[in-house]
Amino acid sequence: MFSIDVFAARCKTAMAAADNRQAAAAQVLADAIATHGPEAIIEGLNAAVPPGASVGELIVHASPELTMLFARIPARFQSGIHNHTVFACIGQLKGQExxxxxxxxxxxxxxxxxxxxxxxxxxxxxxxxxHGIANPGDETAFALHLYGGDFGAIQDERSLWDEDSHAELGFSFPALVQQSVKAMKKSDNNAGLTALVQAIPAAKAAVDALA
Ligand SMILES: [Fe+2]
Known part of the structure; x- marks a missing residue:
């Protein structure tokens, strides 16, 4: 069975002992996918995150050296352009990103x-x-994202870029959803907007605000 706590502890131990923290985290993630199989990891992560959770609520572990985010990406979703300021490892569990x-x-x-x-x-x-991410498929895509720091602590250091003007904005999860909606409206991606509201009902306000 896949345990978020066991994974986080293993990942942090590996990072602490390594010269290259990112390579160590990526290896632990690859090993977990090979050992448990993607489906069991999805099951463990789904159990930790209720249906309808908003983007910020997809964080399943946060500590000073590691954030784990369950990327449950709706069909045809396109994200706003953003940075992290810490390394990221994306372990793809279903579909593509x-x-x-x-x-x-x-x-x-x-x-x-x-x-x-x-x-x-x-x-x-x-x-x-x-960067920005997109799900090119017609079904929800799943990934486990690892970040080499605590998202809560570094939020003020992160940026988001406006889809139209490319002006640099302060990062927040609601602002990321807003720019994601803008990106999908810009490309007439109605399937993506519909799937987003279905997956995250709270996103409806951002969709309606830009109607
Ligand atoms: Fe990202």
Whole structure:
């Protein structure tokens, strides 16, 4: 059985003993997927997060050195552009996650590359990454995201970028949902908006506000 607490303890022990904390965390995540199988991990994470939970409530573990987030990504979802300020490891458990990274080009952001997080693999992102994610599929995608710090403690250091102007904004989970809605409206992604409200009813206000 997959235990969030056991995983977190194992991950922190491995990071503390390693020169490269991110590589150590990625290895623990890859080992867990290989040992338990994606389905058992999804089951363990689903049990910890009630249906309808908003994005900030998908955090299943937070400590000074590690945040674990259950990325339960609605069909066709597109996220706003954001950073983390700490490293990230994405362990894909079901479906796919398209990861688009950006670079600053004067006042604008330009796309650097798109990578696909594939089932059973672990994608590593550096601490300075500016990115957005999307679920290209017609079903909910699941991933376990690890971050090399405490999201609660670093929230004020994080940024979000406006979809239209690319102006840098302060990060908050509600603001991330707002920019995600904006991204989906901009690309006429009604399927993504519908799936978002179905998965996270609290997001309806952000969808209606931008109608
Ligand atoms: Fe992210």
């Amino acid at each position: 398209v990861n688009t990274t950006y670079a600053k080009d004067g006042e604008r952001l330009t796309v650097v590359e798109r990578q696909m997080a594939e089932l059973g693999t672990v994608l590593q992102l550096p601490a300075d990454v500016v």
